[in-house]
Amino acid sequence: MPAPNPPTPGLTPEPSTPDGLPLAEAASPEAGLPPTPAFSPLYQQIKTLILRSLQAGEWKPGDMIPSEFELAARFRVSQGTVRKAIDELATDNLLVRRQGKGTFVATHAEQHVQFRFLRLLPDAGTRDSQGPAERRIIECRRLRAPAEVARQLSLRTGDAVIQVRRVLAFEGTPAILEDLWLPGTPFKGLTQETLAGDMGPMYALFETAFGVRMVRAQEKLKAVAADADAASLLGIQPGHPLLSVERLAFTYNDVPMELRRGLYRTETRHYFNELS
Amino acid sequence: MPAPNPPTPGLTPEPSTPDGLPLAEAASPEAGLPPTPAFSPLYQQIKTLILRSLQAGEWKPGDMIPSEFELAARFRVSQGTVRKAIDELATDNLLVRRQGKGTFVATHAEQHVQFRFLRLLPDAGTRDSQGPAERRIIECRRLRAPAEVARQLSLRTGDAVIQVRRVLAFEGTPAILEDLWLPGTPFKGLTQETLAGDMGPMYALFETAFGVRMVRAQEKLKAVAADADAASLLGIQPGHPLLSVERLAFTYNDVPMELRRGLYRTETRHYFNELS
DNA sequence: TAGTGGTCTAGACCACAAT
DNA sequence: TTGTGGTCTAGACCACTAC
Numbered sequence: 001m002p003a004p005n006p007p008t009p010g011l012t013p014e015p016s017t018p019d020g021l022p023l024a025e026a027a028s029p030e031a032g033l034p035p036t037p038a039f040s041p042l043y044q045q046i047k048t049l050i051l052r053s054l055q056a057g058e059w060k061p062g063d064m065i066p067s068e069f070e071l072a073a074r075f076r077v078s079q080g081t082v083r084k085a086i087d088e089l090a091t092d093n094l095l096v097r098r099q100g101k102g103t104f105v106a107t108h109a110e111q112h113v114q115f116r117f118l119r120l121l122p123d124a125g126t127r128d129s130q131g132p133a134e135r136r137i138i139e140c141r142r143l144r145a146p147a148e149v150a151r152q153l154s155l156r157t158g159d160a161v162i163q164v165r166r167v168l169a170f171e172g173t174p175a176i177l178e179d180l181w182l183p184g185t186p187f188k189g190l191t192q193e194t195l196a197g198d199m200g201p202m203y204a205l206f207e208t209a210f211g212v213r214m215v216r217a218q219e220k221l222k223a224v225a226a227d228a229d230a231a232s233l234l235g236i237q238p239g240h241p242l243l244s245v246e247r248l249a250f251t252y253n254d255v256p257m258e259l260r261r262g263l264y265r266t267e268t269r270h271y272f273n274e275l276s
Numbered sequence: 277m278p279a280p281n282p283p284t285p286g287l288t289p290e291p292s293t294p295d296g297l298p299l300a301e302a303a304s305p306e307a308g309l310p311p312t313p314a315f316s317p318l319y320q321q322i323k324t325l326i327l328r329s330l331q332a333g334e335w336k337p338g339d340m341i342p343s344e345f346e347l348a349a350r351f352r353v354s355q356g357t358v359r360k361a362i363d364e365l366a367t368d369n370l371l372v373r374r375q376g377k378g379t380f381v382a383t384h385a386e387q388h389v390q391f392r393f394l395r396l397l398p399d400a401g402t403r404d405s406q407g408p409a410e411r412r413i414i415e416c417r418r419l420r421a422p423a424e425v426a427r428q429l430s431l432r433t434g435d436a437v438i439q440v441r442r443v444l445a446f447e448g449t450p451a452i453l454e455d456l457w458l459p460g461t462p463f464k465g466l467t468q469e470t471l472a473g474d475m476g477p478m479y480a481l482f483e484t485a486f487g488v489r490m491v492r493a494q495e496k497l498k499a500v501a502a503d504a505d506a507a508s509l510l511g512i513q514p515g516h517p518l519l520s521v522e523r524l525a526f527t528y529n530d531v532p533m534e535l536r537r538g539l540y541r542t543e544t545r546h547y548f549n550e551l552s
Numbered sequence: 553t554a555g556t557g558g559t560c561t562a563g564a565c566c567a568c569a570a571t
Numbered sequence: 572t573t574g575t576g577g578t579c580t581a582g583a584c585c586a587c588t589a590c
Binding site: 091092116117217218219221222224225239242243244247266271272273274 | 367392395499
Binding site: 041042043077078079080081084098099100101 | 577578579580581586587588589
């Protein structure tokens with residue numbers, strides 16, 4: 001017989017969650033001072049717990065997570081509730097459902113979603129109608145974070161960061177010049193050789209080599225004129241219009257993990273965006 | 277007593293749907309030739325029916341639609357199934373749910389979602405920290421569609437279209453030069469006076485004056501150099517880098533209804549985008 | 553055949569808004 | 572108090588995948 005409702009569900013003992021249980025209410029069950037709107041639906045709390053396991057690395061990118069029924073038993077809720085939690089995580093591209101197989105931790109290594117964050121497309125044809133991007137690492141060095149870089153990466157000025165500069169070309173024509181800044185600690189050991197010896201998306205390498213999964217990003221676009229440096233690397237005249245794309249990418253929990261500044265040539269390509 | 281499953285639900289007589297009923301299967305129940313994957317879940321079919329009512333104008337932007345239970349009765353399905361259909365329509369920004377009140381047809385007239393499609397933000401501060409955009413209509417004329425415009429709007433070359441050119445300024449400084457092309461038939465009667473006399477978002481005007489609701493759009497961005505014309509209207513030097521934003525906007529059912537080409541000044545503003 | 557996600561139902565109760 | 576959407580449950584059956 002179903003208990004009325006919220007049966008104050010329990011949770012099987014977890015490493016980092018001694019007892020921690022989804023609480024329907026937050027604080028102040030009586031003290032009516034702050035009109036605490038602190039109420040969170042069960043499925044949201046389940047979502048948080050799953051997210052915590054993802055962060056903790058309990059399931060790695062590409063792994064299959066436990067079935068909906070297993071998770072339901074573990075969290076002591078119904079399958080439908082787990083389902084709704086997973087639904088939202090799948091919508092956020094953190095998990096991928098595959099009917100008949102299971103639910104998997106999303107990864108940048110899949111063929112299907114490669115370059116999910118690269119929005120530069122050829123004006124004619126599809127992304128695949130041109131060959132793969134040719135990559136050339138210009139430099140890769142450790143340095144102390146300038147103030148602005150530190151601010152955006154939530155570091156302190158002077159903390160160690162790694163800077164990478166590279167050029168991407170399509171069919172021999174340079175198209176993108178990128179500068180990346182990565183926090184030194186999580187990316188300790190990253191060298192030019194690591195990058196050069198790798199095929200596939202850089203974010204896939206970050207997952208396998210450093211356990212850092214990029215989950216979302218925000219970009220700020222401007223039109224700028226090429227300076228001498230950029231012009232020379234991209235094979236254009238100084239003053240030529242370029243699309244400047246400044247990206248801040250985040251891992252789980254909205255932790256910033258990469259600052260990237262790209263300069264795109266857009267004579268035969270464009271940045272594509274869907275609005276809804 | 278619940279019938280096993282799909283109880284082949286019925287539908288109350290509808291104007292444009294004499295009997296048409298959600299069919300679980302499509303064609304060829306026996307002819308095993310094409311491995312027709314034509315199967316559509318009930319909630320998808322309900323979604324289509326609701327969409328049809330939206331297109332037909334049964335409920336207009338801002339209207340409240342019938343409650344979930346009413347729709348469930350009308351379509352002869354359970355409330356949960358209607359719920360899932362509405363969920364998806366709400367995710368697509370076609371409907372807006374308001375707890376305790378009802379579900380409403382989304383509109384561009386709401387304060388909250390104004391300029392939903394305008395992604396140009398000030399580098400410092402928020403969108404609201406600057407005054408509202410000042411609008412100046414440069415011209416508004418009827419003409420025969422050039423080939424490229426016709427193609428994108430799914431018209432025939434030479435069909436009547438309306439072209440609008442305007443400049444948007446912030447605090448006295450011109451920031452955006454836009455050219456719009458609209459199909460002549462749905463927008464019959466649109467004049468410079470109509471546009472000039474109107475406050476509020478242009479897409480809100482389109483809803484109230486022409487019954488055209490823009491649902492989604494796609495944009496292609498490039499960096500370009502200002503020509504003499506644009507330079508003069510935007511108060512910059514020719515050759516100055518500008519962000520070119522070419523937008524194709526759609527109503528219900530993916531029907532293209534507007535082609536727009538904007539040139540954005542990005543010295544103190546940027547185009548913002550979220551990736552996930 | 554077994555296991556997974558996907559769909560659908562029916563019913564209970566909660567949260568929010570208007571009356 | 573009533574009506575709306577929001578949450579949660581329990582159980583049935585379907586569709587896809589693998590063995």
